[in-house]
Amino acid sequence: MMENVSPTFCSGVISLLRLVPYETKKKFEYISPSWKLACSAYAENSETLKIIVRPKTTCTRWEYCFVGTKYFSLEEMLKKNRNMTRINNVVFQYGKMAHQQFREISKEELKTQLIPYVAAQLNRFSTLQCDLERSPETEDVLGAFYKASSNRASFTSITMNYQGQASEDFLAAQIEDSASCSVILRGTGWPITVKHHLLTLIAGKAYYLNVCETDIDLDPVTFASIFNLWLKKKTDSHNKTSFPQVSDFTAMKQIRPDLQIPKDREFTGVEWSLGEKTTAETDKHRLGFYVHQKDTYISFH
Structure with missing residues (x-):
């Protein structure tokens, strides 16, 4: 049945799936000549895009x-077949970028036209980078983006600062998906409730989590929760988590002293043995809690 369909049907199916060209070729090209022709046409006509957005001086433009x-231009994109376009990289940042052609847009058009389009065209696995400082104007725009894209895509790499409640809601929505990801949070103003989402990320999909450039502190209760996730093997064995520097390890050393590994005086931090690895009886799972330069690293090995 799949071998005898028309090229038009094949093209329609492939465009609806909105796969990247190499995935299309892998799945369909060898079924029949019609599918091969449709794959070639899709690879030639489809677009994988990056979108960069930046404010002008006043943030009203x-x-x-x-x-x-x-x-x-946005006008050109709106005329294109939406099944033939994918956006896999979203960047909000300042600064001049050589050889890139920027177009001006009002804040209202940005919120009502460009952001909804970008959210609708996001690829299944995308990356997000937001380096804009928080202000009422940026919070308004980024809040619109976070609300529009929360359930549209699974971001595999997220770098963001706090831009109001929509930021936390967006992060919470991303946790629900099964794809693994790298998360870097920056800036101040993150509410205490974000620690719940960090614990969920550590227990689930995050293979790299860095909050060193934030005011999110690693208090003993939060670390005890992380410790128990590792102890119960409910986190990825390759996970690396970084918090702002902890200067006083007194409270941390009270957590399961029976599992702690003795260290010499030059060592700053605490290390625990968390049981046998399945690969070698003599090798131990270890949870390390270290200070390096300005950051506190938690690693599991």
């Missing part, structure tokens, strides 16, 4: 740049 086979 903004600029954007779609980066693909050329620098597209």
Whole structure:
């Protein structure tokens, strides 16, 4: 049945799936000549895009740049077949970027036209980078993006600062998906409730979590929760988590002293043995809690 369908049908199926070209080729090209022809047409006509958004001086006017086979305008993108376009990288940042053609847009058009389009065209696994300082204007715009994209895609790499409640809601929505991810949080203002989401990330999908450039402290209760996740083997064995520097390890040393590994005087931190590895009876799971430069690293090995 799959071998005898028309090229038009094949093209329709492939465009609806919105896969990247190499995935399309892998799944369909060898079924029949019609599917091969449709795969070639899709690879030639589809676009995988990066979108960069930045505020102008007053933040009432903004600029954007779609980066693909050329620098597209929003008007051009709206005319394209949406099944043939995917956005896999979203960047909100300041600064001049050489050789990139930016177009001006009002804040209202950004919120009502560009952001909804970007959210709808996000690829299944995308990356997000937000380096904008928090202000009422940026909070308004980024809040609109976070609300529009929360349930649209699973981001595999997230770098963001706090831009109001929508930031935390967005992070919580990302946790629900099964894809593993790298998360870097920055800036101040993160509410205490974000620690719940960090614990969920550590217990689930995050293979790298860094909050060193925030005001999120690693208090003994939070660390005790992380410790118990590792002890129960409910976290990835390759997980690495970084918090702002902890200067006083007194409270940490009270956590399961029976499992702690003695260290010499030059060692700053605490290390625990967490049981046998399945790969070698003589090798131990170890939870390390270290200070390195300005950051506190928690590693499991």
